[in-house]
Each structure stands twice: as C-alpha cells, then as structure tokens.
Amino acid sequence: MDLNRSPYAIAGAAAEEVRALNHRTFDGAGYNRPSQVGDVAGALSALASQLPQALRQAAGGFEALVDTGRVQMYDAQGETVAERAGQVYAQLDAAAAAADALSEALKMVQNLTADIGLRDSA
Template identity: 45%
Template sequence: MDLNRTPPQIADTASEEIRALNHLTLTNIEQVYPQPATVSDTATALGLLLQRLPQTLDQLEAGLQLLDRSGKIRLDTKPLGATLDEDIAQEVASVSSALAETRRLLRRAATSMADATGPLSHMGGMWDDVEEGAQP
C-alpha cells in the first residue's frame, strides 16, 4: 500500500483500475473469465470495494467539515469577499446530505453484491475428464 500519494491520486488510480477492468472484460469474455472462480474472485473483490467506499466517503466528509470549521472554503459563484458564511454552510450541508445518501446506497449495493458472491463461491469449473461412474 503506497501512502505517499494524495487522496485525489489514490482515488484516480482506483478509478483507472476499474476502467481497465471494464475495458478488459468488454471483449474476449471467454478468455478473461475462463472459470467460475475468476468470476467469483472478481465479484468478491468488487464487493470489498463496495464495503470500503462508505468509510472513504465518511472521511471525505470529515475533511470537508474540517475545512468549513477552519474557514478555508470560499465559493466561486460570488465575487471574493461576497460569500456569506450561510452560503457556505448551505453548500456544505448539501454535499453532506448527498454523501449520506451515497453511503446508504453503497451499503445497499454491498449487501446485494454479497447476495451474488455467496452462490458464486460455490461454483466451480467442469472437470477435464469425467470421473468414473459420474453422469455426463
């Protein structure tokens, strides 16, 4: 884990990795998912991502609130010096509300993903040769 990067750099890397996954799986699906285990492992990793994102958003919001309490936010929608504290408070509250809804939806998505990864974890590929006495 490389912690010598900024939060935007880390988030950008995560985004680019998901983009790479999307591109890789867009074509040649047989090659990139040759076995049920590959699907299962990918789904499990994505499920972990969904579980971790709410904490990420909690800490993002905490950073925003700290900046707000420290008076380090201005709005570019008004001339410098014309922004009222109430304007900033309203925008911060709007962001906080949207982040709370996003966290709620991510937790719901993580639960749904767990519903998918459970059955996936019990799937295996076909044997190359049929066992003696087994039904083909």
C-alpha cells in the first residue's frame, strides 16, 4: 500500500481497476462458473463498503479547508461558501448511503450465487 500518493491518485487507481474489470468481462467473458460472479460481487462489496469512510474523510478534509476561511467561490452568484459547503456535505452523505446500499446488494448476490454451480455436460 503506497500512502505517498495523493488521495486523488489512490481513488483514480481504484477507478482504473474497475475499468479494467469492465473491459475484461465485456459480454460476460472471463466467467467460467457461476461462483465467479459471486466472487466478483463479494470483492466489489468489499470495495463499496470502504467508500463511506473515504467519503466521510473527504468531507472532513473539505471542512478543514473551509474552516481556514481561505476557501472562495469563483462564480458565487449570490451563494456563500457555507451554503455550497452544505451542499457538498449533503451529497457526500448521500453517496455514502448509496455505497452502503450497493455493498449490501452485492453481498446478497454473493450469498445467492454461493450454491449455484454447473452441471456436467450431457
């Protein structure tokens, strides 16, 4: 784990790995048995389950920057930094809740595929 990278670089690398998964499994390629779908769902559930913490920490980082009093808006059009910050926090909270729901749904897929296999060819 390379913690010397920026938060953006780390998040970007995670996104790139999901992109690779999408390319690797295009049209269902790469899955040789039903349990592999469950395995991938389980791994993606683990990924999704870590997103709420990352999002909370992003909110904390944003809040710390706002609290310095140095944050400004380039095209405010009457909106204050505090108002915009409130919107940012609300959307990060919504994203965290969506990630929790995604993680739970993917866990269910993993459980549902656990006892599904392939029949020997006839």
